Amino acid sequence: MRSVRLIRLTAIISLAFFIANCQSHQTSSAASSGVPTHVLSYTFFGVNGVPKGEPTVDSASAAKWTTWAMSNIPMSKQLHAAGMKTIFYTNPNRVAPRDKAIYSSDESQFAHDCSGKRILVQKGEERYLTDPTSPAAARAWKSFANQAMSQGQFDAIFDDTAASTGSLSALPCNFDQSKWIDEHVDFVQSLGVPVMVNALGDGDLPHEGKGASATYSVSPILQIIARAKNVMGGTFEDCYASPSHPSNKGGDVTAGSYWEQTENTELAVARLGKIFVCNQRAAHEAMADAVTARTFAEASFLLTYDLKSSMIRTQFVSPSWFNLGPEIELVALDPVAPAPQTVDSLRSSSGAYGREYRSCYIAGSPVGPCAAAVNPIVGGSRPFPFSGYSHTMVLQGAGILDGGTITSSGPAPGSIASLTGVVAFK
Numbered sequence: 001m002r003s004v005r006l007i008r009l010t011a012i013i014s015l016a017f018f019i020a021n022c023q024s025h026q027t028s029s030a031a032s033s034g035v036p037t038h039v040l041s042y043t044f045f046g047v048n049g050v051p052k053g054e055p056t057v058d059s060a061s062a063a064k065w066t067t068w069a070m071s072n073i074p075m076s077k078q079l080h081a082a083g084m085k086t087i088f089y090t091n092p093n094r095v096a097p098r099d100k101a102i103y104s105s106d107e108s109q110f111a112h113d114c115s116g117k118r119i120l121v122q123k124g125e126e127r128y129l130t131d132p133t134s135p136a137a138a139r140a141w142k143s144f145a146n147q148a149m150s151q152g153q154f155d156a157i158f159d160d161t162a163a164s165t166g167s168l169s170a171l172p173c174n175f176d177q178s179k180w181i182d183e184h185v186d187f188v189q190s191l192g193v194p195v196m197v198n199a200l201g202d203g204d205l206p207h208e209g210k211g212a213s214a215t216y217s218v219s220p221i222l223q224i225i226a227r228a229k230n231v232m233g234g235t236f237e238d239c240y241a242s243p244s245h246p247s248n249k250g251g252d253v254t255a256g257s258y259w260e261q262t263e264n265t266e267l268a269v270a271r272l273g274k275i276f277v278c279n280q281r282a283a284h285e286a287m288a289d290a291v292t293a294r295t296f297a298e299a300s301f302l303l304t305y306d307l308k309s310s311m312i313r314t315q316f317v318s319p320s321w322f323n324l325g326p327e328i329e330l331v332a333l334d335p336v337a338p339a340p341q342t343v344d345s346l347r348s349s350s351g352a353y354g355r356e357y358r359s360c361y362i363a364g365s366p367v368g369p370c371a372a373a374v375n376p377i378v379g380g381s382r383p384f385p386f387s388g389y390s391h392t393m394v395l396q397g398a399g400i401l402d403g404g405t406i407t408s409s410g411p412a413p414g415s416i417a418s419l420t421g422v423v424a425f426k
Helices: 002-032 059-063 073-082 135-151 177-189 222-227 256-272 291-304
Strands: 040-045 068-071 085-090 156-159 195-198 231-237 275-280 310-314 330-335 353-362 365-375 391-396 405-410 420-425
Touching (some): 059 073, 231 256, 291 353
Parallel strands (some): 040 068, 040 310, 195 231
Antiparallel strands (some): 391 420
């Protein structure tokens, strides 16, 4: 009897040892594969002393899922020590009297219309457009940025509304778009430190027409990213998920020509080898209630993304205010076809847009080949453009640190409804 028990005990110990070894080997293999556990990501940890939904999670937990964090001076050191790159918010282009560190009474700091009046920003608080050729404006910005860099620990400076001409009382006298961009290239380069510009989408894009029939084009601000040597990348607001450009009233995702030019901007920035921040948002919508919009945005992002340059920031709200969803865990590698010049090359004969990847991972674990497909057209379903896919991505819950999950266990892809997207797996 003792002999039998001993044999059983030995077998149990051996089995446990075998399982432990397998688990250890699997963990080691995933860790040694070189596949990141998430795509490039970006979130807010307070802005210039004003906590805008500052996350309640600890910095060590946040660092596991965050590449870049916007922060204030005191918190920057803590976040940087945890392993995140940090960025400091500035807006030298539109300044308010309350901006003591960057606003002055020197009239040469500001842009003027042809009657000699300052140009007022007709949105929000009292602010005025600055003149990018003004030495006073350059000195004020440089002093403010240098103070933040010396007192905190920042890797870059954020330049909000760079060269934007939206929501203004008038354009600068004798305005010339090409000259305006040239002046802003010089203005940004005068700072002398790494800069991330915000205005690739600017909440809008140049366009002709109105509503769903409008035809959009890529923003000229892309030239600043291409030409300014210290610019590391740019932010695109209303990126795929947005209540502002849905083309279907009351929707949460972008569509049509606006969606196409968002994709083309993502491709263009990747070709430059710089960072494209895809800023997805909703109208005060909780992350857990926005699964359809998040799925559409994720599939759209994957269509034209580049692992080294495409970055996600979401403004869907999670309980902890750490607003990154588990979809950032999906890393797609080895595309079947190289990145196209424009997204139009990814459009199938059925009308849906799609792109396939040979190797896909969730949190570093392989899940086989995958494909992203999107129907950004208002009205009518489109067939899934590929064959052989038996499962789809399923998002559940809220943020990645609030219990939100991503799996590849959904049903096989069928037709893609209007203004929806899907990520499928073989």
